[in-house]
Amino acid sequence: MTTATTHTLDVPGATLTYDVRGPLPPADGRPPLLFIAQPMDASGFGTLASYFPDRTVVTYDPRGLGRSTRSDGETANTPQQQADDLHRLVAELGGTVDLLGSSGGAVTGLHLVSAHPADVRTFVAHEPPLLGVLPDAQEAFAAEKKVQDAYHQRGWGAGMAAFIALTSWEGELTDEFGAELPDPAGFGLPTGDDGSRADPLLSGISNAITAYQPDIPALIAAPTRVVVAAGIESTGTLTWRTSSALADELDQELTVFPSNHGGFLGDEYGQPGQPEAFAARLREVLEGGS
Numbered sequence: 001m002t003t004a005t006t007h008t009l010d011v012p013g014a015t016l017t018y019d020v021r022g023p024l025p026p027a028d029g030r031p032p033l034l035f036i037a038q039p040m041d042a043s044g045f046g047t048l049a050s051y052f053p054d055r056t057v058v059t060y061d062p063r064g065l066g067r068s069t070r071s072d073g074e075t076a077n078t079p080q081q082q083a084d085d086l087h088r089l090v091a092e093l094g095g096t097v098d099l100l101g102s103s104g105g106a107v108t109g110l111h112l113v114s115a116h117p118a119d120v121r122t123f124v125a126h127e128p129p130l131l132g133v134l135p136d137a138q139e140a141f142a143a144e145k146k147v148q149d150a151y152h153q154r155g156w157g158a159g160m161a162a163f164i165a166l167t168s169w170e171g172e173l174t175d176e177f178g179a180e181l182p183d184p185a186g187f188g189l190p191t192g193d194d195g196s197r198a199d200p201l202l203s204g205i206s207n208a209i210t211a212y213q214p215d216i217p218a219l220i221a222a223p224t225r226v227v228v229a230a231g232i233e234s235t236g237t238l239t240w241r242t243s244s245a246l247a248d249e250l251d252q253e254l255t256v257f258p259s260n261h262g263g264f265l266g267d268e269y270g271q272p273g274q275p276e277a278f279a280a281r282l283r284e285v286l287e288g289g290s
Contacts, residue, residue: 002053011088013072014063017259021049022056024112025094031121032056034097039200046066051279078208082234083111090158098286099123104209114215118221122286126229127239127261131210133246140171146178150203155186155193159202170236216249227285233260
């Protein structure tokens with residue numbers, strides 16, 4: 001496995017920490033392959049990176065997450081700010097990358113391509129949680145609020161149990177969601193409340209990500225090859241549906257990957273997907289396959 005070297009980049013209001021596996025500039029002339037997520041940081045991409053020993057792979061922690069610190073006095077995570085950070089990182093890496101964006105990282109990537117289309121050669125947007133593109137957007141935002149209310153009222157375990165219920169819901173959301181939220185103990189989650197309310201997934205500080213409205217004309221006009229993807233095991237769930245709706249707006253077929261929302265994961269968080277199969281599919285897509 002290629003050893004990762006860790007670097008930092010000072011940007012307005014933050015210091016970004018990123019890891020590079022392989023030479024810069026890449027020895028083969030291909031652009032670096034950049035993996036991004038949100039709110040997950042670079043620590044979740046180690047296994048996936050190991051399946052690309054022939055590419056220079058870059059992973060990073062978004063500002064305020066993992067090892068990347070922020071000094072801007074803000075707490076909100078917005079795709080616009082994250083995309084500006086990425087634009088500066090891409091410039092540091094040589095000016096152009098191939099990009100896999102997962103979850104909130106896919107939303108950041110959409111804004112990066114819209115604002116700086118020359119930065120990205122191929123962009124794979126894997127399960128972006130764009131609630132506003134859904135036909136049941138109003139119900140989806142209401143369900144998101146119920147998850148956040150559970151977190152703020154009863155703590156992390158209750159909030160995460162509600163989040164699991166939301167992300168497992170198949171089909172359009174209705175008022176029935178949240179009428180009776182699951183017991184966190186049923187998922188092996190803590191039932192106590194430690195008093196913390198800063199979780200980036202549950203607290204609401206990332207609401208700008210789920211509320212983001214992609215600039216469809218800009219994405220279509222960009223020289224970037226944009227590929228919207230979702231895991232086969234996510235079929236019918238919230239992020240499958242948001243991905244499918246975005247693909248429809250971009251007049252393309254949804255590209256299906258193995259596994260689920262975290263299909264690229266190894267044992268990083270104890271919930272492995274199918275990283276080898278995911279990597280093979282990603283390689284196929286990056287090389288022009290559909």
